[in-house]
Amino acid sequence: MIDAAGEALAGARGVPFWLDTELRPDRRERLDGDTQVDLAIVGGGFTGLWAAVLAAEQYPARTTMLLEAADLGWAASGRNGGFCSSSLTHGLGNGLSRWPEELATLERMGRENLDAIEQTVAAHGIDCSFTRSGEITVAVAEWHLAELRELHRQARAAGVGEQLELLDAGQVRELVNSPSYLGGLRDARGTALLDPAGLVWGLAEVAERSGVRIHEQTRVQALVDEGDRIRLETSTGVIRARRVVLATNAFPSLLHRVRPYVVPVWDHVLVTEPLTAEQRAAIGWAGCEGLSDAGNQFHYYRLTADGRLLWGGYDALYYFGGDLTSKRARNEATERMLATHLFETFPQLAGVRISHTWGGAIDTCTRFTAFWQRACDTKVCAVQGYTGLGVGASRFAAEVALEILDHRDTPRTRLEMVRRRPLPFPPEPFRWAGIELTRRSIAGADARHGRRNLWLRTLDHLGMGFDS
Numbered sequence: 001m002i003d004a005a006g007e008a009l010a011g012a013r014g015v016p017f018w019l020d021t022e023l024r025p026d027r028r029e030r031l032d033g034d035t036q037v038d039l040a041i042v043g044g045g046f047t048g049l050w051a052a053v054l055a056a057e058q059y060p061a062r063t064t065m066l067l068e069a070a071d072l073g074w075a076a077s078g079r080n081g082g083f084c085s086s087s088l089t090h091g092l093g094n095g096l097s098r099w100p101e102e103l104a105t106l107e108r109m110g111r112e113n114l115d116a117i118e119q120t121v122a123a124h125g126i127d128c129s130f131t132r133s134g135e136i137t138v139a140v141a142e143w144h145l146a147e148l149r150e151l152h153r154q155a156r157a158a159g160v161g162e163q164l165e166l167l168d169a170g171q172v173r174e175l176v177n178s179p180s181y182l183g184g185l186r187d188a189r190g191t192a193l194l195d196p197a198g199l200v201w202g203l204a205e206v207a208e209r210s211g212v213r214i215h216e217q218t219r220v221q222a223l224v225d226e227g228d229r230i231r232l233e234t235s236t237g238v239i240r241a242r243r244v245v246l247a248t249n250a251f252p253s254l255l256h257r258v259r260p261y262v263v264p265v266w267d268h269v270l271v272t273e274p275l276t277a278e279q280r281a282a283i284g285w286a287g288c289e290g291l292s293d294a295g296n297q298f299h300y301y302r303l304t305a306d307g308r309l310l311w312g313g314y315d316a317l318y319y320f321g322g323d324l325t326s327k328r329a330r331n332e333a334t335e336r337m338l339a340t341h342l343f344e345t346f347p348q349l350a351g352v353r354i355s356h357t358w359g360g361a362i363d364t365c366t367r368f369t370a371f372w373q374r375a376c377d378t379k380v381c382a383v384q385g386y387t388g389l390g391v392g393a394s395r396f397a398a399e400v401a402l403e404i405l406d407h408r409d410t411p412r413t414r415l416e417m418v419r420r421r422p423l424p425f426p427p428e429p430f431r432w433a434g435i436e437l438t439r440r441s442i443a444g445a446d447a448r449h450g451r452r453n454l455w456l457r458t459l460d461h462l463g464m465g466f467d468s
């Protein structure tokens with residue numbers, strides 16, 4: 001029997017909506033031959049591209065080359081929800097619990113970072129539908145409301161919540177009309193929504209105009225310290241670089257010591273066909289805010305520039321051994337569950353069809369934020385760990401990576417968040433078993449009004465977690 005979710009999904013294209021466009025630029029040529037550069041960047045997502053753009057801005061005389069194993073933005077950077085958040089700490093709650101002393105600084109730096117992204121987009125005319133429409137976290141259960149009020153109180157007490165506004169059910173529904181909303185917490189300036197593929201392609205153009213050489217289809221297979229330079233080996237050439245940024249996100253790091261700190265977690269997204277004027281009128285949403293719900297397992301959703309509804313999240317799937325093969329980009333059970341949740345939230349949209357569905361791998365670490373790993377006498381800096389909130393934070397992370405490689409002592413490199421690393425995950429099979437137990441415990445907490453069991457409380461105490 002086909003239910004409403006199955007019917008809506010029938011005929012959906014299994015490709016990321018953002019990448020399914022004729023605007024995709026021609027592929028850059030793969031590396032051919034040996035060369036020397038001042039800076040080599042491995043990875044052509046947001047982190048690598050921001051590192052390229054910032055390096056070219058800050059040191060125009062130095063030579064920079066970016067190497068991408070496949071196509072620019074094919075991975076997380078072209079598959080995400082397009083929420084460009086000012087938060088560098090994976091949200092205020094995580095920041096409050098981990099870096100209460102420096103949270104005010106991190107929040108200020110995060111806002112400056114988002115402002116800088118907005119300025120780059122405007123200055124270079126990057127076509128990525130950047131709109132600073134803010135974000136609302138909605139409560140769909142009574143305990144969510146209590147948690148949002150407590151977060152608001154704690155943020156105010158820590159001096160970082162002045163931009164936050166608590167909304168009651170009527171106020172939220174006035175903005176976006178779902179019968180499930182009981183209240184919400186709005187940050188009207190802390191998030192921009194954008195078309196991530198547009199930003200990827202725009203940043204690549206900016207970097208190339210400033211002299212950066214970009215090669216796609218060029219996988220770096222090995223990295224060797226030669227003393228004054230790092231040798232990067234590919235199947236079509238060798239690069240000798242004075243400095244290297246590794247921006248490989250959820251993929252196995254070329255630095256083996258980084259691998260225990262990151263696990264690939266699959267997150268899934270649906271996009272509907274463009275909503276009709278009647279459907280839009282039925283759900284309101286004139287302000288086009290980004291929305292997410294407040295549970296531990298949460299959905300994130302938004303409208304696209306052409307009036308579709310993007311709906312993702314909730315299930316965060318880890319496969320034994322960290323499976324990253326493309327077969328994991330589709331998961332029928334998760335897609336059906338997401339579609340069911342979408343229609344439960346917006347029953348007014350019954351009958352809307354899903355045009356695109358896809359999944360992507362997130363680089364989850366146990367503290368949910370970027371971390372930096374130096375190697376080879378600080379000639380190499382690897383940065384990853386965003387855990388599903390890297391669209392905005394990747395610019396900050398790239399800036400810090402360049403400062404670390406330059407041995408610069410700055411307010412950013414002095415941050416505890418930058419100086420310390422997260423706790424590692426245990427090896428398999430304990431990794432898979434621990435993550436499974438954590439996922440089940442999180443689902444259980446959501447079902448028990450947020451009450452965390454002994455396992456989750458122990459992890460909280462150790463400063464370890466699992467999220468998307």
Ligand SMILES: Cc1cc2nc3c(=O)[nH]c(=O)nc-3n(C[C@H](O)[C@H](O)[C@H](O)COP(=O)(O)OP(=O)(O)OC[C@H]3O[C@@H](n4cnc5c(N)ncnc54)[C@H](O)[C@@H]3O)c2cc1C
Pocket residue numbers: 042043044045046047048067068069070071072073074075076077078079080081082083084085218219220221247248249250251252254267268269300312359360361362384386387388389390391392393394
């Ligand atoms: C489904 C989904 C939804 C998300 N939604 C949001 C959101 O709404 N907001 C948000 O802030 N974040 C979101 N994220 C997370 C965000 O997309 C990422 O944090 C961000 O894109 C990370 O960028 P990156 O450049 O570090 O990694 P990636 O974009 O993954 O790029 C890494 C690149 O490195 C390349 N590479 C790896 N190894 C090598 C090698 N040896 N040689 C050469 N190249 C190599 C890969 O091919 C890849 O292109 C989401 C992620 C997913 C998957």
